[in-house]
Amino acid sequence: MGGGVDEADMAIWTFKKILVANRGEIAARVMRSAAAMNTATVAVHSTADANSLHVKIADEAVCIGPPPSAESYLQMDAILEAAKATGAQAIHPGYGFLSENAEFSRKCTAEGITFIGPPPEAMIAMASKSKSKEIMEAANVPVVPGYYGDDQSLERLTAEAKTIGYPIMIKAVMGGGGKGMRIVRSEAELERSLASVKSESLSSFGDDGVLIEKYLEVPRHIELQVFADTHGNVVHLFERDCSVQRRHQKVLEEAPAPGMDEGWRADMGAAAVAAAKAVNYVGAGTVEFIVDTTDNSYYFMEMNTRLQVEHPVTEMITGQDLVQLQLQVAAGATLPFEQDDLAINGHAIEARIYAEDPDNDFLPGTGTLEHLDPPPVSDSVRVDTGVVQGDEISVFYDPMIAKLIVWAPDRAAALAKLGHALDDYHIVGLKTNIPFVRSILDHPAFADATGLETGFIPKYGDDLLAPRPIAPTAHAMAALASALAADPGLAHGATSVLGASSPWATEAGFRPNHDRTASLALGDVDVHITTNTVGGVPRHFTITVGDEVFENVTGEYDVETGALVARMGNNTLKAKVVFEAAGTAVHLFSGPTRVAFDLPRPEFLDATLAGSAGSLNAPMPGKILQVLVKPGDAVVADQPLVVMEAMKMEHTICATRDGVVSAVSFSPNDIVDKDAILVELEAEDEE
Known part of the structure; x- marks a missing residue:
């Protein structure tokens, strides 16, 4: 699905060259639409992103600084110098970084460069959550009961919270992207939560102002896409439901919103248009x-x-390319449609594919994408990404790998299509949320839309994170691929990938022209595989998985692509089997089945950096923001000890037990690896 600008308009309303002041998937997506309009693009990049996909897509590229965003992608002057040096007429900021920075917009205008976004006055009005509420009230747009005043004292906020009634939500006035937000359910939690929000807001937005408002216990998050030109025309392009979130960040988005009737849609659409008009919005x-x-x-x-x-979900149901529209409007064009020209066609769903571990509180991950095989794209399946196989997910940036978007005539068909696409998305090298997203699709409360609310993941977390049973056939196929990959004579074009520690890599104890058996543990299941030979030539396998025996097993395995075809009795099964680069794990993908099995490896590799019983380790790579204790301090269980930042979020590391701090290993601004020992504790009687 998709639409765009007709060629007659392109010739009039197009910049010759734009600079994209962003990175990764965001920059790559903008560049593709610009290319379709015959607009040349300039990429900016940090030293860490020198070989990134967005740099390769662009017509030109300029390095603007080292990896930390504050020293590169947030450097306004460096970006403007790059635009002037390359002759870019306009700057598209993408989303994130400088996209909502009014000062940057003004600097662009002062340099004679078009900022592809709203006027700075609109950004300023809407950047402040408190000021924007006042504007909306004046425009008769309903707002949540709350306090948005300038008096930020603890006494005033405590009094206002009592008036509003718990639970409340504390929000950073200048916040966004899920940062600077805490739910507070009682006055006892208020002071600590307030301090945390203020600290996170100050580091992320340079402003520690907050507002408080009534927290709705079972809300949905529905948003309206609006678009305005410089000639006073404003329309909405319908709604999206973004209720499925974790840590206030969206996981699944869909359009249109389930259960929305035309009257409700018209009311919310009119309110959204009124909101845009109230601040003279453009873009x-x-x-x-x-x-x-x-x-x-x-x-x-x-x-x-x-x-x-x-x-993208809005683009899929309306047939409009919103980036192309942005370029048109920024160049002075009139919107090519009116409200009555727009209509909803079908249903679209987007899943955000993250490098994170849902089983470990969704902690973000870093690492190399050793194997990356997305589903096939088509008019109804879209993958927006900024990475390719071999790229690294870095500690310096957001851990999103891609956005997977599907379209179908109705919601049920879209859910089925997204499920198949997730099954075909194969990633090895780091943990992702793909199995977790798959479990959301399969949950009846999501499938029938009866459970759509922002608390969906916490409410159904036990169901969503429950391990899926692994069928014996999965163990058998993994073992078969391991055997075929280990013996070049057994697989077409295969070479051994398992190394000397593999049970398949030795002939010890085997007698020529006789069957030979090897054993390996896949997860907590022992698998025995016998190579049946005739005249010294391997013919087939017998594979025993627990109490189940698969006889006369044959198969073909391509080590390069990971494609496995296994014949077990009367059944022919297909799977993708991929080995990690170190040869210590095998990953099997077969429909919704997605498992990783450890293979035999040297014992010292299992002695990971777990630390001592009294140590507190970094749960992810990141930057130390605060160290709240020093050696000799007595601490109690759950006391905050270290505050660190990772993947743009603030995390507090707390004591796991009472004790005395015996060592502190890092200082503020230090960069730490995952599992690094941050603080060591001793029991008080160990002193």
């Missing part, structure tokens, strides 16, 4: 509403004055 924007599921009443939450991560 693409998103008006976000929180909806009370008890009566479908809705309240203005915030306006994102930029393109949204989830904009």
Whole structure:
């Protein structure tokens, strides 16, 4: 699905060259639309991104600094110098980084460069959650009951919280992207939560102002895409449901919103258009509403004055290319449609594919994408990404690998299509949320849309994270691929990938022209595989998985592609089997079955950096923000000891037990690896 600008308009309303002030998937997506309009693109990049996909896609590229964003992608002057040096007429900021920075917009204008986004006054008005609420109230757009005042004292906030009634939500006034937000359920939690939000807000946005508002217990998150030109025309392109979130960050988005009727849609659309008009908006924007599921009443939450991560679902159901529209409008064109020209066609769903570990509190991960095989793309399956196989997911940037978007005539068909696409998305090298997203699709409360609310993941977490049973056939196929890969004579074009520690790599104890058996543990299951030979030539296998025996097993395995065809009795099964680079694990993908088995390896590799019983380790790579203790300090269980930043989020490391600090290994601003020992504790009687 998709649409765009007709060629007659392109000739008039197109920049010759633009600079994209962003990275990764965001930059690559903007560049593809620009190329379709015959607009040349300039990439900017940090030293860490010198070989990134967005740099390869661009017509030109300029290095603007070292890996940390503050020293590269947030350096306004360096970006402007790159634009002037390359002759770029306009700058597209993408989303994130400088996309909602009014000062940057003004600097672009001062240099005679078009900023592809709203006017700075609109950004300023909507950047402040408190100011934006006042503007919305004046425009008769409903807002959530709350306090948005300038008096930020603990006494005033405590009093206002009592008036509003718990639970409340504390939000950074300048916040966004899920940062600077805490739910507070009692006055006892208020002071600590307030300090945390202020600290996170100050480091992320340079402002520690907060607002508080009533927290709806069972809300939906529904947002409206709006678009405005410089001639006073404003439309909405319908709604998206973004209720499935974790840590206030979206995981699945869909359009249109399930259960939305035309009257409700018209009301919310009119409110979104009124919000945009109230600040003289120009370009693409998103008006976000929180909806009370008890009566479908809705309240203005915030306006994102930029393109949204989830904009592809809107493109899929409307046939519009929002980036091309941004370029047109920024160049002075009139919107090529009116509200009545727009219609919803079908249903679209987007899944964000992250490098993270759902089983470990969704901690973000880093590492090399050793094997990356996305599903085939088509008019109804889209993969927006900024990485390719061999790239690294770095500690310096967001851990999103890609956005997977599908379209179908209705929601049920779209869910089925997304499920198949997730099954075909194969990644080895680091943990991802793909199995977790798959489990959301399979959950009845999501499938029938009855459980859609922002608390969906916490509410159904036990179901979503429950391990899926592994069928004996999966163990058998993994063992078969291991045997075929280990013996070049058994697989077409295969070479051994397992190394000397593999049970397949030795002939010890084997007698020529006789069957030979090897054993290996796959997970907690012992598998025995016998190579049946005739005249010294391997013919087939017998594979025993627990109490189940598979006889006369044959197969073909291509080590290069990972494609396995296994014949077990009357059944022919297909799978993708991929070995990690170190040869210590085998990953099997077969439909929704997605498992990783450790293979035999030297014992010292199992002695990971677990630390001593009294040590506190970094749960992920990141940057130390605060060290709250020093050697000799007595601490109690759950006391905050270290605050670190990773993947743009703030994390507090707390004591696991009472004790005395015996050592502190790092200082503020230090970069630490995953599992690095941060603080060591001794029991008080160990002194």
